[in-house]
Amino acid sequence: MNIHAVRAIYRFEMARTWRTLMQSIISPVISTSLYFVVFGAAIGSRIPESQGISYGAFIVPGLIMLSLLTQSISNASFGIYFPKFTGTIYELLSAPVSYLEIVVSYVGAAATKSIILGLIILATAGLFVPLQVAHPWWMILFLVLTSVTFSLFGFIIGIWADGFEKLQVIPLLVITPLTFLGGSFYSIDILPPFWRTLALFNPVVYLISGFRWSFYGMADVSVGVSLAMTLGFLALFMAIVAWIFKTGYRLKA
Amino acid sequence: MSMQPIITISNLSKTYASGFQALKRVSLDIRRGEIFALLGPNGAGKTTLISTVCGIVKPTEGSVLVAGHDIVADYRAARSMIGLVPQELTTDAFESVWATVSFSRGLFGKSKNAAHIEEVLKALSLWDKKDNKLMTLSGGMKRRVLIAKALSHEPTILFLDEPTAGVDVELRRDMWQLVRSLQERGVTIILTTHYIDEAEEMADRIGVISKGEIILVDDKAELMRKLGKKQLALQLETPLERIPPELVAYNLDLASDGSELIYTYDAQGERSGILALLQDLNGAGIRFKDLQTTQSSLEDIFVSLVSKKK
Known part of the structure; x- marks a missing residue:
């Protein structure tokens, strides 16, 4: 294990985070706060409580999940795409580092950033609504697993992308709609039966449901299924990354 | 210098993937401790060869031992x-x-070593x-940074891909040093x-690559002797019909309907013979209005090497 290399890449990526503090931490916090102001305070006060949870509190896990998914993907994809774009990837490819070390350091840094972000949003939410976390360890588990899984997904997108447009296309056109429709702002139980069944094909539903269960003990699907889905995605993305490195896809000519 | 190769x-x-064959069954030994210059026109396969040895390009066939x-x-x-110091300034x-x-x-x-980094930066005038x-x-400074990056981990083999392309004279001299x-x-x-001239200045041995094939590897001194032909062209005031007998020993050629005399000589030789030729021309009463010397360009050399090989 080239531990010096893992440390060097991880530090490099984290330095990028602090350098772009505004974009990477502050702006998601501001946009999340706006959701709370609008949905939690303004509109939420007119929506009845369900199972003793105010609407403002209900949306907290979904909002954190929304940020986790989009930020994990964009951090990790940008982290590996940018060296490809500038050409500095030559150094990574010529260095005595294994593929596993490359993935661990890039994905580790992106996931670290997402976890920090998730915790900051959680703290921000605490300023607007009363928070309770029924199952803190589960909460941490989902937070970490989701961050790692979707940083891995971002890493794949970063390697696949051959332009800045492609970097944006999946977070914008796939992840954001799936998250909005995946129960961030409502329980899918309130949907008509047909739409509810359809919603179960949306993988994000399982992520949000499990995460919300760790807060309030209420879920759209059982927490075991949520966990299994998250681990399933993790396994899928790991398999794709393994294939990428085995073939050198879009990395080595 | 040990004869055991450090790279085989x-x-x-x-x-x-496009089907372009950049390297064709290249076999080459690099000796431990030598400076080896790989010469070749653009697109000859120089960068592909280096990139393959360094792990950036996957070889289709063959092997490399370091x-x-x-x-x-x-x-x-x-x-x-x-x-590895790449050709492009990527930072x-x-x-x-x-x-x-x-x-x-x-x-x-490598573990942290501030003293070594400092030494490298100072050697490359990057400390300030x-x-x-x-x-x-x-x-030019970016080029120095790329060299510093390559030297930061104390390599025993250094690849410099076109190190002096587009750099000023001072940096070129620094680089050679x-x-x-x-x-x-x-x-x-x-x-x-x-x-x-860079290969001439620096290298112990020179390899010439063209169209993905190594067409020649030789000691510099030997190669320079083979390739170092120069020509002196004299524009005559009055055209000559034939070369006067007293000048036959110089193996001169007449060109441009007799208005130009061409003398081919060995640039590496101790005596070019130019002075004697000019004196003998004077003695023969042949006047010229202009003169110029030319050296076969690298491209000419490639052309002649490639055609000789076929």
Whole structure:
């Protein structure tokens, strides 16, 4: 294990985070706060409580999940795409580092950033609504697993992308709609039966449901299924990354 | 200098996905401690060859051993010995010089060593720029940073891909000096260039690559003797019909309907014979209005080498 290399890449990526503090931490916090102001305070006060949870509190896990998914993907994809774009990837490819070390350091840094972000949003939410976390360890588990899984997904997108447009296309056109429709702002139980069944094909539903269960003990699907889905995605993305490195896809000519 | 090769390239071929065959069964040994210049026109396969040895390009066929380590099976051992200075000026715009050079050292598996980084930066006249962001540096400075990155992890083999393309005279001189001092410390250096004078100045041995094939590898002195032909052209005031008998010994050629005399000589020879020729021309009453010397360009050399090979 080239531990010096893992440390060097991880530090490099984290330095990028602090350098772009505004974009990477502050702006998601501001946009999340706006959701709370609008949905939690303004509109939420007119929506009845369900199972003793105010609407403002209900949306907290979904909002954190929304940020986790989009930020994990964009951090990790940008982290590996940018060296490809500038050409500095030559150094990574010529260095005595294994593929596993490359993935661990890039994905580790992106996931670290997402976890920090998730915790900051959680703290921000605490300023607007009363928070309770029924199952803190589960909460941490989902937070970490989701961050790692979707940083891995971002890493794949970063390697696949051959332009800045492609970097944006999946977070914008796939992840954001799936998250909005995946129960961030409502329980899918309130949907008509047909739409509810359809919603179960949306993988994000399982992520949000499990995460919300760790807060309030209420879920759209059982927490075991949520966990299994998250681990399933993790396994899928790991398999794709393994294939990428085995073939050198879009990395080595 | 030990004759045991530090790099052994055997039957190395590379065909890109486009079908372009950049390397055709290249076999080449690099000797420990030498400066090896790889000469070739653009698109000859120089960068592909270097990139393959360094692990950036996957070989289609063949093998490369670096100090006995296979570059695929034992890539860690092979790569940690190699420093690569790429042709393109690719740098992280927002990093500082110090950070990017330290990063390279870590990436290649070396523990922190501020003293070594300092030494490298000072040797490359980068010390006073160590806190500057890379994007504020000039092209020449960026080139120095790339060299510093490659030297940060104390490689025993250094690849310099077109190190002096587009750099000013001062940097070129510095670079040559640096390469020599590295050689004194036992570093093996492989550089690519299309400037023959650079190869002449630096190299112990020269390899010529053309269309993906190594068409010649020779000691510099030997190659220079073979390639170093120069020509002196004299524009005559009055055209000659034939070469006067007293000048036959010079093997002159008449050109441009007799209005030009061409003398071919060995630029590496101790005596060019130009002075004697001019005196004899004077003695024969042949006057000229202008003169110029030309040296066969690298391209001519390639053409003649390639055609000779066929």
